[in-house]
Amino acid sequence: MSVAAVTVSHLSKSFGGREVLRDVTTEVHPGDVVGVIGKNGAGKTTLLETLLGFSPPSSGSARIFGEDCMQMSTAAKARIGFVPQQDELLPTLTGYKQLALNGCFYENWDHALLERLAREWEVPLDRRSSTLSGGERQKLSTLIALGNQPDLLVLDEPVASLDPLARRRFLQQLLEIAGDASRSVIFSSHIVSDLERVANRIWIMRDGNLLWDGETDALKQSVKRLHIRARRPLPAQLDVAGVLTYRREAGDTIATATVRDAPESLPQQLAERLDAQVECEGLGLEDIFLEIHA
Amino acid sequence: MFILNPHSSVPIYQQLIEQVRRMVASGQLVPGTELPSVRDMAHTHTVHPMTISKAYSLLESEGLLERHRGKPMRVAATRRDQLSVAARVRQIEPQLDALVLSARQLELSTEEVLAQLKKKLGAKP
Amino acid sequence: MKAVLRLTLAYFDVVPLQRVLNALGVLLLLVALLVGFTADSTREGQLATGIAATGLWLFMLTPIFSAAVAMRIASTRSMLNLRPHGRVRMLAAATLLITLLAAMVTMPFMVGEWADSPRATRIGALTVFEIAWTVLALGWICIFALSRSMHTLGLMGLLPVLVLGIGRSGAAWIPEPAWLLAIAVVAWALFGRWYLRAGYVTRPVLVSSPSMDSSNNAPLQWLLSILPERDLPPSRERATFLFLLGGTPAFFALTGAWMGLLFLAIHFIPAAIDSGERRHSSLLQMLPFLAFFPAAFALNIVRRGRMLWLRGGRDRGSLFRVAELLGLRSAVTTWAIAAAVVILVVLLADPRSPGFVMLYAAAQAAVAVCLFYAGLSLINAWSVRDVLLCVGLSLAVIVQFIALEPHKRANVDIAIGVLVIATVVALVLRWRAARAWARLDWRVARLPQVAVRTG
Numbered sequence: 001m002s003v004a005a006v007t008v009s010h011l012s013k014s015f016g017g018r019e020v021l022r023d024v025t026t027e028v029h030p031g032d033v034v035g036v037i038g039k040n041g042a043g044k045t046t047l048l049e050t051l052l053g054f055s056p057p058s059s060g061s062a063r064i065f066g067e068d069c070m071q072m073s074t075a076a077k078a079r080i081g082f083v084p085q086q087d088e089l090l091p092t093l094t095g096y097k098q099l100a101l102n103g104c105f106y107e108n109w110d111h112a113l114l115e116r117l118a119r120e121w122e123v124p125l126d127r128r129s130s131t132l133s134g135g136e137r138q139k140l141s142t143l144i145a146l147g148n149q150p151d152l153l154v155l156d157e158p159v160a161s162l163d164p165l166a167r168r169r170f171l172q173q174l175l176e177i178a179g180d181a182s183r184s185v186i187f188s189s190h191i192v193s194d195l196e197r198v199a200n201r202i203w204i205m206r207d208g209n210l211l212w213d214g215e216t217d218a219l220k221q222s223v224k225r226l227h228i229r230a231r232r233p234l235p236a237q238l239d240v241a242g243v244l245t246y247r248r249e250a251g252d253t254i255a256t257a258t259v260r261d262a263p264e265s266l267p268q269q270l271a272e273r274l275d276a277q278v279e280c281e282g283l284g285l286e287d288i289f290l291e292i293h294a
Numbered sequence: 295m296f297i298l299n300p301h302s303s304v305p306i307y308q309q310l311i312e313q314v315r316r317m318v319a320s321g322q323l324v325p326g327t328e329l330p331s332v333r334d335m336a337h338t339h340t341v342h343p344m345t346i347s348k349a350y351s352l353l354e355s356e357g358l359l360e361r362h363r364g365k366p367m368r369v370a371a372t373r374r375d376q377l378s379v380a381a382r383v384r385q386i387e388p389q390l391d392a393l394v395l396s397a398r399q400l401e402l403s404t405e406e407v408l409a410q411l412k413k414k415l416g417a418k419p
Numbered sequence: 420m421k422a423v424l425r426l427t428l429a430y431f432d433v434v435p436l437q438r439v440l441n442a443l444g445v446l447l448l449l450v451a452l453l454v455g456f457t458a459d460s461t462r463e464g465q466l467a468t469g470i471a472a473t474g475l476w477l478f479m480l481t482p483i484f485s486a487a488v489a490m491r492i493a494s495t496r497s498m499l500n501l502r503p504h505g506r507v508r509m510l511a512a513a514t515l516l517i518t519l520l521a522a523m524v525t526m527p528f529m530v531g532e533w534a535d536s537p538r539a540t541r542i543g544a545l546t547v548f549e550i551a552w553t554v555l556a557l558g559w560i561c562i563f564a565l566s567r568s569m570h571t572l573g574l575m576g577l578l579p580v581l582v583l584g585i586g587r588s589g590a591a592w593i594p595e596p597a598w599l600l601a602i603a604v605v606a607w608a609l610f611g612r613w614y615l616r617a618g619y620v621t622r623p624v625l626v627s628s629p630s631m632d633s634s635n636n637a638p639l640q641w642l643l644s645i646l647p648e649r650d651l652p653p654s655r656e657r658a659t660f661l662f663l664l665g666g667t668p669a670f671f672a673l674t675g676a677w678m679g680l681l682f683l684a685i686h687f688i689p690a691a692i693d694s695g696e697r698r699h700s701s702l703l704q705m706l707p708f709l710a711f712f713p714a715a716f717a718l719n720i721v722r723r724g725r726m727l728w729l730r731g732g733r734d735r736g737s738l739f740r741v742a743e744l745l746g747l748r749s750a751v752t753t754w755a756i757a758a759a760v761v762i763l764v765v766l767l768a769d770p771r772s773p774g775f776v777m778l779y780a781a782a783q784a785a786v787a788v789c790l791f792y793a794g795l796s797l798i799n800a801w802s803v804r805d806v807l808l809c810v811g812l813s814l815a816v817i818v819q820f821i822a823l824e825p826h827k828r829a830n831v832d833i834a835i836g837v838l839v840i841a842t843v844v845a846l847v848l849r850w851r852a853a854r855a856w857a858r859l860d861w862r863v864a865r866l867p868q869v870a871v872r873t874g
Contacts, residue, residue, distance in 0.1 A: 031344065033342055168340060171340050172337060172340055175336055175337065175340065175341075175342065175343065178336075178342055178343060178344070179333055179336065179343050193300070193301055196300045196301055197300040197339075197340050197341050197342070198340070198341065198342055199342065200342045200344050200345065216305070217305035217306075217307060217308075217345070220303055220304070220305050221305065277398060277399060279395065281303070282302075282303025282304060283303050284301045284302060284303055285301070286301070287303075
């Protein structure tokens with residue numbers, strides 16, 4: 001078992017009495033691409049910024065490369081790349097200067113890589129940042145984060161302003177990093193379909209809780225939608241462990257339920273118990289997300 | 295060569311496994327054919343390389359693919375008639391499931407279904 | 420009608436800071452009322468009026484400068500498209516706001532008339548209202564127009580100077596203030612007509628990046644942007660400086676010079692009819708207000724610190740030391756240059772007691788450093804303790820400004836006292852700031868996001 005890149009242990013964070021993160025415990029291992037999904041206000045940005053040390057935890061701890069997030073050494077910080085939700089571009093500088101200035105802080109800055117990517121991603125480096133569009137700014141911010149070839153790349157909504165073509169190029173670059181088994185990525189996004197491709201682990205945040213922390217494949221295999229058709233009226237509540245949603249229609253003889261961690265035998269059991277026909281359907285990540293928040 | 299849908303409810307590695315199995319069983323993939331490298335597949339389909347390598351590893355353990363050091367994965371040299379009955383039966387599993395479901399919905403008895411099935415299987419193509 | 424009222428009130432709550440300013444304003448008004456009621460001399464009456472005016476000024480500060488820009492932002496196609504009668508309502512709210520602000524400016528004079536203060540009765544409340552309405556309306560139109568592009572935005576700094584200048588010197592020409600009001604009303608009507616008909620209102624140039632400095636620096640940003648950039652090789656020190664402070668050393672020197680010139684302009688352009696000695700001492704009295712710049716600057720540094728957390732590889736203690744070192748150096752540079760300009764003019768005009776002038780300047784410098792450390796310790800988004808600190812310090816600055824009148828050269832003792840007390844308080848605040856940075860939370864201490872992040 002390789003040493004975890006990130007270890008989060010019972011991390012909680014409150015702002016003036018309002019709990020934004022509740023008892024979050026998880027790990028990120030080298031080679032992982034973790035996708036963080038959640039509604040606005042679920043605590044995604046707070047989680048990412050707290051585990052990077054921008055915000056002192058109210059309780060619990062987060063360790064990056066084995067070091068406490070608030071006391072990270074310079075060496076540890078040099079291995080991190082971060083793309084914040086609000087970019088940190090200096091308005092009067094051109095792209096070239098931004099890259100050069102950021103490069104001053106790191107020893108293994110790869111300027112050639114960044115120039116190549118800037119060409120591929122169509123980021124104009126010779127114009128001042130204040131004249132760039134929202135998408136170009138995001139791309140430039142991402143480039144800056146990639147320059148020091150980080151072992152841990154954390155991105156907070158990095159593709160919100162990008163068109164599908166730009167997003168695809170970005171994902172491909174991310175996969176280049178993912179191919180290197182010693183580097184990890186944590187990436188929060190609204191665009192669930194991107195995460196479905198690229199992330200091998202998913203964190204689902206809801207109201208500050210880490211609702212799901214596991215492999216994407218396992219998540220898809222775990223959450224199932226059941227279509228129940230009975231002869232007699234169905235009960236008001238479904239007595240099954242892990243029910244996420246349960247809706248009855250058409251005179252209470254037809255129902256749809258979403259169940260989590262359903263055993264293989266569940267459809268059969270339910271069919272016998274309710275004297276009904278039960279069909280089992282798998283769900284894509286977006287549907288799973290919707291059902292969890294229904 | 296392969297069609298992978300990341301948005302399906304079926305995990306990507308499973309889609310790949312099933313497609314390889316089917317193509318080998320139907321003869322589309324001839325023994326000795328080289329499959330694209332993990333990296334190339336990941337890039338082409340824009341998916342995580344780990345999911346491709348998981349599929350390849352599982353297929354290797356099933357005996358369908360073989361690994362050669364320094365070279366991409368190759369379809370194993372098993373003859374089609376050597377493929378176990380179990381493996382081939384597994385290929386029609388989805389259709390059988392669908393048949394059973396329809397039969398139940400239409401409230402047909404096992405005997406009625408089997409009788410019809412025998413008639414179909416016995417009939418000349 | 421309710422929507423219009425709501426819009427008008429919204430202008431008093433554009434930025435969270437306004438709530439603090441509004442609260443402070445109310446506080447000062449109450450203090451003024453108290454002083455006014457218990458006043459038994461015209462001097463105290465004047466003091467009450469002065470405090471009331473300051474309180475009102477706090478209320479009006481943000482709306483005066485940012486309301487027009489806010490109106491422009493709210494009028495862009497993306498925002499108003501879906502609202503029926505959106506533009507009519509915006510215009511009505513703007514008109515109401517201008518009238519309200521003009522009334523607020525008139526109030527101290529009304530109170531003064533009621534309290535029989537000589538200065539107030541000389542001018543007359545109605546005149547004040549007319550002039551205020553004119554200035555506000557024309558100012559609104561100008562700011563609305565200027566906020567269109569980055570280049571014109573730079574000219575915004577000249578606006579108050581122009582207003583004061585034209586106002587004071589043009590006052591002799593206009594026979595009746597009512598004429599001014601008429602001109603303003605016509606201009607406003609024309610503006611309103613354009614506004615209601617304009618097909619497309621451009622989005623103002625306000626960058627969505629958190630590293631954009633306040634619009635006070637806009638003229639300099641513009642100036643620096645047209646100057647050829649020296650191609651210095653990027654170094655870690657330069658990078659640290661730029662990220663943490665938001666400008667180059669040249670920028671801070673230039674800011675100092677600009678501020679000094681602005682003070683001179685505000686002082687000399689109006690043909691003020693004061694006695695010679697008072698005139699130049701009142702120039703010197705602008706120094707205390709220079710102290711607020713380091714405070715605002717330090718506040719910005721606290722929030723910009725986040726940009727060096729990962730990049731710079733430093734821990735919070737080390738970041739504080741860097742922030743203190745570079746920040747103080749730059750703040751002092753700006754302050755010193757601005758002060759030097761002022762002091763030079765004062766000494767040239769009246770070279771009698773340079774010693775006292777220098778002492779006065781030293782005392783104000785200490786106050787400025789004090790406020791710098793205060794700003795550096797404000798790590799929360801305005802907790803109660805922070806607000807009290809701000810109010811306390813602001814009052815202290817105002818009090819010492821009143822008490823230490825430079826034209827009374829005998830106030831050496833007070834000057835020394837201010838110097839010593841300010842130094843001690845600065846050290847205490849430094850200790851507070853150092854402690855605060857150990858638990859600095861950048862999710863709480865955030866830079867204001869001005870423009871909405873749209874595609």
